[in-house]
Amino acid sequence: MEYQTLTSIDTATTLQKNEIADFLYTHLDQYGDKKEDIMKCLDYALSSFGHQGGFVVMARENNEIKGAVVVNQTGMSGYIPDNILVYIAVHSDQRGKGVGKELMKKAISMAKGDIALHVEPDNPAKFLYEKLGFTNKYLEMRLKK
Numbered sequence: 529m530e531y532q533t534l535t536s537i538d539t540a541t542t543l544q545k546n547e548i549a550d551f552l553y554t555h556l557d558q559y560g561d562k563k564e565d566i567m568k569c570l571d572y573a574l575s576s577f578g579h580q581g582g583f584v585v586m587a588r589e590n591n592e593i594k595g596a597v598v599v600n601q602t603g604m605s606g607y608i609p610d611n612i613l614v615y616i617a618v619h620s621d622q623r624g625k626g627v628g629k630e631l632m633k634k635a636i637s638m639a640k641g642d643i644a645l646h647v648e649p650d651n652p653a654k655f656l657y658e659k660l661g662f663t664n665k666y667l668e669m670r671l672k673k
Contacts, residue, residue, distance in 0.1 A: 529587050529588070529589055529594065529627060529630070530587070530588045530589070531585060531586065531587055531588075531630070531631075531634060532585070532586045532588055533583060533584070533585050533586075533634070533638065534574060534583060534584040534586075535574070535581075535582075535583045535584075536573075536574055536575055536576045536580075536581050536582075537576075538574070539576070540570075540574045540584075545567060545570045545571070545574065546567075547593065548566075548570060548584060548586065548593065548596055548598075549563050549566040549567050549570060550563070551593040551596055551617065551619075552566050552596060552598070552615050552617050553566055555617040555618065555619055555620065556615065556617045557617075559648060559651060560617075566615065569598055569600065569614050569615065570584065570598060572600050573598050573599065573600050573601075573614075579603055580600075580601070580603075581600075581601040582598065582599045582600040582601045582611065583598075583599055583635075583638055584596060584597070584598050584599075585597045585631055585634045585635050585638065587618075587622070587627050587630065587631060589622075593619070594618065594619045594621075594622045594627060595616075595617065595618040595619060595622060595627040595628060595630075595631050596615070596616070596617055596631070597613065597615065597616040597631045597632065597634075597635045598613075598614050598615040598616075599611050599612065599613050599614065599635055599638075599639055599643070600612050600614050601640075605641055608644075609641065609642035609643055609644040610639070610640060610641025610642050610643070611639045611640075611641060611642065611643045611644070612643070612644050612645065613635060613643055613644070613645035614645075616628065616631060616632065616635075616653070618631070628653065628656055629656055629660075632656065632657070632660055633660070636660065643662075645657065645662065646668060
C-alpha cells in the first residue's frame with residue numbers, strides 16, 4: 529500500500545478532488561454525505577485561504593484509492609480542537625487489514641494540535657478511535673433549522 533498526502537500547498541486539481549469525493553461517497557456507506565457536501569469539505573481542507581485548510585491522506589494500491597481521510601483545520605485553537613477529522617473511509621476489500629489504522633496514525637502525526645471527530649455509536653470504527661486515544665468528552669447536540 530502506498531500513502532499519499534494532499535495539502536493546500538499541493539494545489540489539488542478538480543479531477544483529484546472528484547476522485548477522492550467519489551471514493552468517499554461510495555465507501556462511507558450509511559455514514560456518508562452527499563457528494564456535493566464532500567466536495568465542500570475537500571475545498572475547505574485543500575484551500576489556500578489563510579482561514580481555511582487541512583489535509584487529505586490516501587492509501588493507494590495499483591493507483592486506485594483504497595482508503596482516505598480528510599481533516600479540516602478549525603482555526604479555533606484553545607477552545608475548540610484545532611482539527612476536525614471529517615471523513616475516513618476504507619474500501620470494502622481492505623477492511624480489517626490495518627489500512628484505516630495506518631491512515632489514522634498518519635493523520636494524527638500530520639495534524640498540528642488536537643483533533644475532534646464525530647462517530648455514530650454503532651460505527652465499528654469507534655473501537656479503532658478509542659484504541660488510538662480518542663475519548664468521548666461531550667455529547668453532541670444539534671438544532672436543525
